[in-house]
Amino acid sequence: MPNPTAAMLVIGDEILSGCTRDANMHHLAGKLAEVGIDLREARIVSDAPEAIVAAVNALRASYDNVFTSGGIGPTHDDLTADCIAEAFGVAIGVREDARAILQAHYDTTGRQMNEARLRMARIPDGATLIDNPVSAAPGFTLENVHVMAGVPAIFEAMVESLLPTLIGGAPVLSRTLRIERGEGVIAAPLRALAETYPDLGFGSYPFQQDGVHGANIVIRGSDPARLDAAAGRLADLFDL
Amino acid sequence: MPNPTAAMLVIGDEILSGCTRDANMHHLAGKLAEVGIDLREARIVSDAPEAIVAAVNALRASYDNVFTSGGIGPTHDDLTADCIAEAFGVAIGVREDARAILQAHYDTTGRQMNEARLRMARIPDGATLIDNPVSAAPGFTLENVHVMAGVPAIFEAMVESLLPTLIGGAPVLSRTLRIERGEGVIAAPLRALAETYPDLGFGSYPFQQDGVHGANIVIRGSDPARLDAAAGRLADLFDL
Incomplete structure (x- = not known):
């Protein structure tokens, strides 16, 4: 539900x-x-x-x-x-x-x-x-x-x-990975990963600070095991 | 305009x-x-x-x-x-x-x-x-x-x-007075003042910090002389 x-x-x-x-x-x-x-x-x-x-x-x-x-x-x-x-x-x-x-x-x-x-x-x-x-x-x-x-x-x-x-539902959980690469490099593998996990939400939030640029990738969903699996795949993709 | x-x-x-x-x-x-x-x-x-x-x-x-x-x-x-x-x-x-x-x-x-x-x-x-x-x-x-x-x-x-x-207009100016009295005491004289200056906006933004409570009264408008006059009246009302 x-x-x-x-x-x-x-x-x-x-x-x-x-x-x-x-x-x-x-x-x-x-x-x-x-x-x-x-x-x-x-x-x-x-x-x-x-x-x-x-x-x-x-x-x-x-x-x-x-x-x-x-x-x-x-x-x-x-x-x-x-x-x-x-x-x-x-x-x-x-x-x-x-x-x-x-x-x-x-x-x-x-x-x-x-x-x-x-x-x-x-x-x-x-x-x-x-x-x-x-x-x-x-x-x-x-x-x-x-x-x-x-x-x-x-x-x-x-x-x-x-x-x-109030009546609630399944708490929204998240995993965040900080990737110090430009979003232009992250975009293609991230899109492919998101298509593999249609039950999860993938957001990319770029940052630029102290000369370092990259993006925080936030994965959201309600199943901790699925979140951990997706976060692990993403970490592997970028050697984190 | x-x-x-x-x-x-x-x-x-x-x-x-x-x-x-x-x-x-x-x-x-x-x-x-x-x-x-x-x-x-x-x-x-x-x-x-x-x-x-x-x-x-x-x-x-x-x-x-x-x-x-x-x-x-x-x-x-x-x-x-x-x-x-x-x-x-x-x-x-x-x-x-x-x-x-x-x-x-x-x-x-x-x-x-x-x-x-x-x-x-x-x-x-x-x-x-x-x-x-x-x-x-x-x-x-x-x-x-x-x-x-x-x-x-x-x-x-x-x-x-x-x-x-972009096409702009008259800059919005403001005067802020900090009144260390409860809004319940400020409300009646503030309402009367606001009715006297219908061309200005009067907002009351209460605060509570370190045991002191009161409100910041913000007066907004485009005419500095009107703002100063209204702020002066408000200050007189509360012996600021």
Whole structure:
């Protein structure tokens, strides 16, 4: 049975304007590989509601899981929860269990609930909360869409809360060989090897550093014995 | 007149599998801000031809410029040039000027042309070459789609070659204020300020580090005097 599929949607002007370099996609990609969910696509959109709604609807129709990051805080540019509600055509409002989680957190830390903070208790109808052990304000899952915060420490904690609840598949394993030869020399034998192992994926990622050029060949699949066999053949071909 | 718009398409399994963290999008985002081209969306797709073709066609219909990275090398998983030709419905084949550029490079570096390397001279009909001062194999522009290599040093050199040929707009300037208060306290005055300056963009990017939490408030726009005025108002509000 093929592995479940996934897409990620990163929401935030700060990535597209070059202010911030996204870290959450890379983190999620590694975690999904471990649990056998195939990340097939990622999109980064700005804080524009129509862009968020369109991307959510396109991705949730195409993949088994959609993971979003960003836009669920208390400020005026945090629009994700409303956009998710709009994408699904459901209502959104303050939910008592989410409000109680926030209130308990503010009581403990000596802060006051206010209108801005209460925005973080607004949850689309029908969603399940995702636990946030870092700063309390929850994420949520609505059908196959999992909505999480953009701050990396919080995103990562939410991923930890969420992943055990999802159906995974065969973990994606890999073997990497560093070949200090030009890709133009590697290409023909690599293509032949890839045709011999149609159940594995072969990627060639060239590098140039300190005057040395070559490529990292990454072989991916779910069967360790097949991976070892293919990696051994490749090593023999290039006297590694 | 509004600035020209752009999208980026990153092609490569290595990003989605978590093996590699993309660097090219962040680089391009900064360069485009300097020349006044608004990067509105980025997508990352795997080395699957149907995914590449669909993304190219969706993005080139929606934005003034599309920049791609990855998949134009000599190995079997380099499929981008063929996918661009398919997306535009044009033929692709070895082009003599591209072959001559490669041949001169191999002659200089004491290497031989072979079938794999010749693949890098395959250019869709009607394209213009993009100079590659690092490793010779050119990128290309077809209508509003600019196709570049994935290796960061080569991608960056191609961007330098390409950008002076594009029509830009007003550079996007920004002012950033670090406010060591919770976003829940910042939110209400920030929203009021944003409503006073509808020509500027206000983003709030929370952080938590070493026990300090707060947010970086980024104000973006094209008029330095307006930015300074808004940043001054914000600083006054929080006694910065």
